[in-house]
Amino acid sequence: MRGVFTALLMAAAPLAPASTIWSGPNISFYHTPQNGLQDQLTAGVKLTRGGSGGLYNSSTESGAVSGTSPKDTVWAVGALTNYNTLTYGACPLEQGHNPPSDVGKTYVVHLVAEDIYLSLTLTNWGGAGGSGNTTFGYLRSTAPLPTPTVTITNPASGAVFAAPANVSVGAMAAVSSGTVTNVQFFTNGIPSESVLAAPFMLVANNLAEGAYALKAVATASGISATSAVVNVSVVNPVAVNLSGGSVSGGNFSFNYTANAGLSYVVQSSSNLVNWTSLLTNLAAGSLTSQIVPFNPGGAQFYRVSQLPNP
Numbered sequence: 001m002r003g004v005f006t007a008l009l010m011a012a013a014p015l016a017p018a019s020t021i022w023s024g025p026n027i028s029f030y031h032t033p034q035n036g037l038q039d040q041l042t043a044g045v046k047l048t049r050g051g052s053g054g055l056y057n058s059s060t061e062s063g064a065v066s067g068t069s070p071k072d073t074v075w076a077v078g079a080l081t082n083y084n085t086l087t088y089g090a091c092p093l094e095q096g097h098n099p100p101s102d103v104g105k106t107y108v109v110h111l112v113a114e115d116i117y118l119s120l121t122l123t124n125w126g127g128a129g130g131s132g133n134t135t136f137g138y139l140r141s142t143a144p145l146p147t148p149t150v151t152i153t154n155p156a157s158g159a160v161f162a163a164p165a166n167v168s169v170g171a172m173a174a175v176s177s178g179t180v181t182n183v184q185f186f187t188n189g190i191p192s193e194s195v196l197a198a199p200f201m202l203v204a205n206n207l208a209e210g211a212y213a214l215k216a217v218a219t220a221s222g223i224s225a226t227s228a229v230v231n232v233s234v235v236n237p238v239a240v241n242l243s244g245g246s247v248s249g250g251n252f253s254f255n256y257t258a259n260a261g262l263s264y265v266v267q268s269s270s271n272l273v274n275w276t277s278l279l280t281n282l283a284a285g286s287l288t289s290q291i292v293p294f295n296p297g298g299a300q301f302y303r304v305s306q307l308p309n310p
Contacts, residue, residue, distance in 0.1 A: 022118035023080065024142035030124065032135045039140075041118070045072055045111050049134040053127065054094040066094050074110045080119040080141060083108050093136075099125040109140075118142075148175040150183065150218035150227045157230045160261025161309045162237040163209045168310075170201040171227060173218035182219045187212055207234045235259045238286070240304050252294040256304045258283035263307040266290060272301055280307065 031037045031049060038048040038058055046059045047070055054064030057071045064070075067090045075093075076086035086108055093099045099122065106121040119141040127133030150173040161167055173180045183200040185192045193202045200216070212234065216227045238257050245254040258264055263282050267275040278292050294300060 019083075020114065020116045020143075021080065021083065022116060022141045022143050024144045026119075026139045027142055028123070028137070028139055030135075030137035033133075042111060042114050042116065044113055045070065049136050051134070053134070055091055055136070064094070066090075072112050074112060076108045076110075077105060078108055079106065080108055080117065083110075083117040093122070093125070099136075145221045145223050146176040146178065147223050148173055148180050148218040148220040148225045150180075150216050150225055152214060152216055152227050152230045155214075155230065155232050155310075157232070158261075159232045159310075160259065161207070161232065161234045162259070162262055162306065163207065163234045165204075165207040165234045165309050167204045167207055167212075167232065167234075168201065169204055169214055169216075170199065171216040171218070173198075173200055173216070175218075175220040178221050180218050180220045184217045184219075186215045186217070189213070209234050209236045233261070235262070237262065237306055240264070240306060242302070242304060245302075247294050247296075250294055250296070251291050252300070252302065253289065253291045254302065255287055255289050257286060258288045258306075260285050263310075264288075264304050265307055266292060267303050267305070268292065269301045269303075270295075270298055275303070 029037070029039045031039075038046045040046045044059050045057050047055055048058045049055050050063050052064045054066065054069055056064040056069040057073065060071045061069060070091055073091060074088035075091045076088045078086045088110055092102065092107075103122050103125055106119060109118050109120050110116070111118070121139045122136075123139060124135060124137035126135030150171055152169065152171050154170045155167060169185055171183050171185070173183050180198075182194055182196055184194045185202055187204055192204060195202060200218075204212075210233070212232050214230045214232065218225050218227075237259055241257045243255050245252065256264070260283050263280055265280045266278045268278055269275045281288065281290065290304070292302065
């Protein structure tokens with residue numbers, strides 16, 4: 001019996017990019033025939049009011065047309081938090097719709113081309129019934145303020161220091177527009193110091209043995225962001241003792257006691273006076289094995305020293 005094999009191929013529609021919600025601080029806009037102000041929302045939308053009475057988009061049209069102006073916008077009555085459930089239509093702020101009675105009403109405006117939603121509360125509308133007074137005003141929301149970014153650049157997470165430790169802590173902080181005005185450093189959740197300008201760095205002094213969680217909080221224009229936590233530890237250094245020395249194949253092997261995570265330098269000398277550094281080593285455990293070159297032509301001495309904290 002011949003089998004039948006079926007292959008299925010499913011294509012998913014790409015996800016639409018998220019809408020932009022202008023939830024930033026409200027600004028006040030007020031237009032009179034004398035000041036002639038126009039509210040530039042984006043490069044493609046500039047709201048104003050002319051002789052026909054209604055609002056229009058002066059970036060793309062020369063006057064208001066009932067049912068279509070302002071172009072590239074649709075309007076709904078409601079709260080910005082409900083922007084995705086509201087019913088949108090033509091702008092209701094037409095002279096024939098008697099907007100003076102709508103003063104105090106809040107609208108959600110969708111800028112269609114840019115897919116931006118903003119809140120607009122009418123505060124003033126002059127000239128009922130086509131009287132020619134084109135004064136109007138409103139409060140509207142603005143683009144949200146940019147959130148800064150902050151990262152602790154040093155020390156590295158997992159770094160180990162010998163007590164008492166003076167640990168240099170540095171952070172990189174930036175914001176897309178404006179200036180980072182403060183970076184607050186924290187050690188185990190306790191604020192240690194604020195730095196007001198780059199370079200953002202400080203020294204945590206005399207840290208005793210223990211575990212420390214480091215983080216930084218950057219602030220720009222009142223908006224704050226917190227870095228990922230960097231965990232470091234401080235240990236009481238043990239005495240360095242060498243043991244188990246043996247020579248084989250032109251190499252000298254030995255062990256030394258250490259603190260895991262601390263750095264040590266291995267040195268050699270033929271006269272106990274002039275020492276040559278052979279290598280540095282980050283200890284992986286409390287007893288570290290080491291192999292170094294051995295010169296069979298004469299006496300050779302070796303020593304291991306703990307390096308200072310970085």
